[in-house]
Structure formats: C-alpha cells, structure tokens
Amino acid sequence: MESNLRINGDRLWEALHQMAEIGPGVRGGNNRQTLTDADAEGRRLFQRWCEAAGMGVGIDKMGTMFATRQGTDPDALPVYVGSHLDTQPTGGRYDGVLGVLGALEIVRSLNDLNVKTKHPIVVVNWTNEEGTRFAPPMLASGVFAGVHTLDWAYNLKDAEGKTVGEELERIGFKGEEEVGARKMRAFFELHIEQGPILEAEGKDIGVVTHGQGLNWTEITLIGKESHTGSTPMKMRVNAGLGMARITELVDKIALEHAPDAVGAIGHCEVYPNSRNIIPGKVVFTVDQRSPDKAVMDAMEEKLQQGARRIAEEIGLQIEMQRVGHFDPVTFDEACVTAVRNAAERLGYSHRNLISGAGHDACWINRVAPTAMVMCPCVDGLSHNEDEEISKEWAEAGANVLFHAVVETAEIVG
Numbered sequence: 499m500e501s502n503l504r505i506n507g508d509r510l511w512e513a514l515h516q517m518a519e520i521g522p523g524v525r526g527g528n529n530r531q532t533l534t535d536a537d538a539e540g541r542r543l544f545q546r547w548c549e550a551a552g553m554g555v556g557i558d559k560m561g562t563m564f565a566t567r568q569g570t571d572p573d574a575l576p577v578y579v580g581s582h583l584d585t586q587p588t589g590g591r592y593d594g595v596l597g598v599l600g601a602l603e604i605v606r607s608l609n610d611l612n613v614k615t616k617h618p619i620v621v622v623n624w625t626n627e628e629g630t631r632f633a634p635p636m637l638a639s640g641v642f643a644g645v646h647t648l649d650w651a652y653n654l655k656d657a658e659g660k661t662v663g664e665e666l667e668r669i670g671f672k673g674e675e676e677v678g679a680r681k682m683r684a685f686f687e688l689h690i691e692q693g694p695i696l697e698a699e700g701k702d703i704g705v706v707t708h709g710q711g712l713n714w715t716e717i718t719l720i721g722k723e724s725h726t727g728s729t730p731m732k733m734r735v736n737a738g739l740g741m742a743r744i745t746e747l748v749d750k751i752a753l754e755h756a757p758d759a760v761g762a763i764g765h766c767e768v769y770p771n772s773r774n775i776i777p778g779k780v781v782f783t784v785d786q787r788s789p790d791k792a793v794m795d796a797m798e799e800k801l802q803q804g805a806r807r808i809a810e811e812i813g814l815q816i817e818m819q820r821v822g823h824f825d826p827v828t829f830d831e832a833c834v835t836a837v838r839n840a841a842e843r844l845g846y847s848h849r850n851l852i853s854g855a856g857h858d859a860c861w862i863n864r865v866a867p868t869a870m871v872m873c874p875c876v877d878g879l880s881h882n883e884d885e886e887i888s889k890e891w892a893e894a895g896a897n898v899l900f901h902a903v904v905e906t907a908e909i910v911g
C-alpha cells in the first residue's frame with residue numbers, strides 16, 4: 499500500500515501560488531516578512547486550510563503554528579513536518595513555503611486516500627525563520643530548542659523599534675502554549691536547495707545529511723594612513739595589504755579541507771577609504787564553514803595563526819573576535835535513511851547534500867530526530883524574487899516527504 503501513495507501535485511502547486519498572492523513583491527516574488535499584516539493574512543489562510551483538512555491548530559508563545567492530524571494511538575508521539583511561511587523583503591514564492599504547504603498536502607492526501615496513521619502528524623509553521631525584520635534567523639525554532647530564551651526573543655526590535663512580543667500580540671498570534679513543551683517522534687523539513695548542485699547534476703532529490711557549521715571572525719588591522727604617492731614602499735604600513743593576504747589565506751585554508759569546507763571575506767570596511775590614502779585601518783569578517791566540527795576547529799586555528807603572522811610581517815596591529823558561530827549539524831541517521839529510502843522507492847534520482855544555509859531543522863535536530871529533503875531550484879537562486887522551481891520538482895520533493903513522514907508515523911491497517 500505504502501509504495502502507491504502519492505500527493506496531489508496540482509493541488510500543491512495551486513496552494514503555493516494562492517499563498518504567493520498574499521504579500522506580493524514587486525517582481526513576482528513575495529514580501530511577507532515576519533509578524534507583518536501580510537504574514538498575519540498568510541497565517542490565517544494556512545489556518546483555514548488546516549481546519550478544512552480536519553486539523554486543530556495550536557499556537558505557542560512564539561506564534562509558531564502546529565496543526566494536528568490525529569493518530570490512532572493517543573499515547574504515540576507525533577511526527578512533525580513543516581518549515582516557514584515568512585519571506586525575505588524581496589523573497590521568492592518557495593523558500594519555506596514549499597515545506598509548509600508540502601506538509602499540508604501530505605495531510606490532504608492522507609484524507610483523500612482515507613489512510614490512518616498510528617502517530618499523529620503535525621504540520622508546523624515556524625515564526626521568523628528569515629531573520630531580516632528581527633535578527634537572528636530561525637528565531638522561534640531556536641527558542642523551541644532552548645538556544646534562546648523567550649524573553650530575549652520578545653525584546654528583539656525591528657528597524658522602527660517595534661518588538662517581537664508587541665508585534666506577535668498586534669497580529670493576534672501570541673499563543674498560550676509554552677515554547678518547546680511538545681515532544682516529537684521526528685521532524686522533517688522539505689526545502690528548496692538554495693544552491694546549484696541538484697539542478698547542475700540533474701538530480702530530483704537532495705538527501706540532507708549535514709548542515710554546515712559556521713564561524714565568523716571579525717578582524718581589525720591597524721596600520722598607518724599616509725599618502726599613496728609620496729610614501730616610499732619600504733615605509734608603508736598598509737592595512738589593505740594585510741587584508742588582501744588574509745583573503746588569500748582564507749581561500750587556501752578552505753581548499754586544504756576540500757570538498758566540503760568553504761571560506762570567504764564578504765564584509766570589509768576600509769579607512770579612510772580614499773583613493774590617495776594608504777588604508778590605516780581595515781575591519782572585515784571572515785566566514786568559514788564546514789560540516790565537520792574538527793575541520794571547523796582546525797580552520798579557525800589556521801586562520802588565527804596565519805593572520806597573526808601576516809600582520810607581523812607587515813607591521814600591523816591585529817585584533818580578532820568571534821562574532822558568530824553555529825556548530826555543524828549531523829542529521830538523525832534513521833530519519834535521513836527514511837528520506838533516502840523514500841526517494842529510492844519512488845524512483846527519483848538523488849544524492850546526499852550538506853545544507854549550506856541555516857534552517858529550522860538545524861535547531862530542531864537538537865531536541866528531536868530530524869532530517870531534511872531538498873528539491874532543486876533554477877540556477878540555485880534564492881532570497882530573490884526570481885527564485886523559481888518546476889512543478890515536477892515540487893511534486894517529487896513532497897512525495898519523498900510524504901513517504902518519509904508516513905513511514906515514521908506508521909500506517910494502520
């Protein structure tokens with residue numbers, strides 16, 4: 499019976515585009531930022547759809563929505579499945595939304611097929627995954643997993659000084675339920691890849707085994723401002739040169755830990771930033787990532803030593819400060835296997851992937867067995883209104899999600 503189960507791809511596609519009508523962007527994408535009126539409208543539509551599918555919707559104190567399809571065993575732990583409905587200010591139609599509406603489509607399909615499961619299935623919409631209006635990203639799932647406290651989250655402010663707590667209340671989605679009180683048998687999240695690998699290799703499905711760990715090291719180099727024309731080369735203390743050499747070093751370190759490690763400098767400030775002054779100071783942030791904790795540590799160590807050596811050679815003062823960190827994530831072996839088996843059973847081509855971006859699943863993995871399914875997106879483009887996927891990719895991803903969830907929730911009869 500299980501191998502014949504399929505979601506309704508037409509209905510999923512229609513739901514995705516109905517949701518996209520709420521909080522439209524300017525170029526065909528979406529601006530449905532967290533805790534805005536548009537977010538509230540999207541939430542209400544999602545709630546109506548869940549209730550129409552026979553689910554009761556619970557809301558926790560962070561505004562995360564949990565829609566439950568009952569199982570046959572009242573004592574069985576639920577299988578959770580979902581993602582986020584909020585978008586970037588110039589976001590696409592699928593980032594996050596596919597994971598929530600793909601999960602809803604699972605329940606709609608189970609209803610159509612009149613299939614019961616032993617374990618309840620809970621469809622989740624996590625609050626503020628994107629983190630643009632209120633930093634950091636993955637906020638509600640972080641509170642759920644005990645990474646942040648509720649009070650800290652409530653007091654985060656947007657650019658206008660409005661807080662998360664106030665805005666949750668204003669849009670009517672500050673629930674009563676304690677955050678993190680729910681116990682999960684497993685959590686599954688379907689997401690677009692947001693990278694180019696699946697499309698380039700012509701694969702239908704990414705089986706996500708790990709999430710990249712991240713280190714942000716902010717480096718300040720102090721040299722001496724002086725005239726670019728009249729200062730002899732030997733007398734220069736060029737902070738810009740130090741940054742250039744450290745940029746090379748970061749690239750070399752990442753390549754030494756190929757193929758999964760990456761590194762770059764994406765942020766820099768040059769002082770005084772004048773065409774005819776040798777930079778007296780630069781401040782920049784090194785971004786290093788790897789799915790392996792030992793590699794993360796080794797890369798950070800090489801950066802520390804190498805950067806100090808470079809500064810000394812040029813005569814620069816150096817300060818280094820860690821300004822951001824996530825540990826690498828290893829997803830649950832049984833859940834990952836359920837995803838891979840589902841792709842195999844359904845005849846989809848697949849490969850293992852490491853998630854380069856953060857997701858709610860990365861936090862939930864700390865408190866429940868978790869895995870992710872990824873589908874391709876055109877040119878790897880995301881966080882962009884031009885983000886695009888095909889209906890077939892969405893359907894394949896949702897079918898794999900369906901099988902992994904149903905296998906974990908156990909069909910009855």
Ligand SMILES: [Zn+2]
Binds near residue numbers: 582593689
């Ligand atoms: Zn997302």
